[in-house]
Amino acid sequence: MTELALEDDAAYVNWGSNWRMPSREQQDELGKQCNWTWTTLNGVNGYRVTSKTNGNSIFLPAAGWRDGSSLSHAGSLGSYWSRSLLTYDPDGAYGLDFGSGYVVWSTYNGYYYDDCYRCYGWSVRPVRR
Numbered sequence: 001m002t003e004l005a006l007e008d009d010a011a012y013v014n015w016g017s018n019w020r021m022p023s024r025e026q027q028d029e030l031g032k033q034c035n036w037t038w039t040t041l042n043g044v045n046g047y048r049v050t051s052k053t054n055g056n057s058i059f060l061p062a063a064g065w066r067d068g069s070s071l072s073h074a075g076s077l078g079s080y081w082s083r084s085l086l087t088y089d090p091d092g093a094y095g096l097d098f099g100s101g102y103v104v105w106s107t108y109n110g111y112y113y114d115d116c117y118r119c120y121g122w123s124v125r126p127v128r129r
Helices: 010-015 024-033
Strands: 034-041 044-051 057-061 065-067 070-072 077-086 089-099 102-106
Touching: 024 034, 024 077, 024 089, 024 102, 057 077
Parallel strands: none
Antiparallel strands: 034 044, 044 057, 065 070, 077 089, 089 102
């Protein structure tokens, strides 16, 4: 699978060499090995994602997304990039998209049935290298 170059990886560029954006496989692992619970944490809506193996959890805020300078759907939807590029179109990448009651892993972003182009301002959840 084709992946972003390090200089295009937002986690690597902003957090340093120990961090990367997750791969598609790492994002998929969240779906297969975790329970997802829609909740509010410190006044922010999102999903608590809890490991079925060890009970550890992370919180993914429903941060919405940006298209240019416009912020859309903050508090109700979340979209997170992976570092895995679409094999048929490197201007797009795989990601995950969610709202209360659904989580989708693919090129579908919840509202538009087109590709997830990297120019959209989706969130990034860094992972350690």
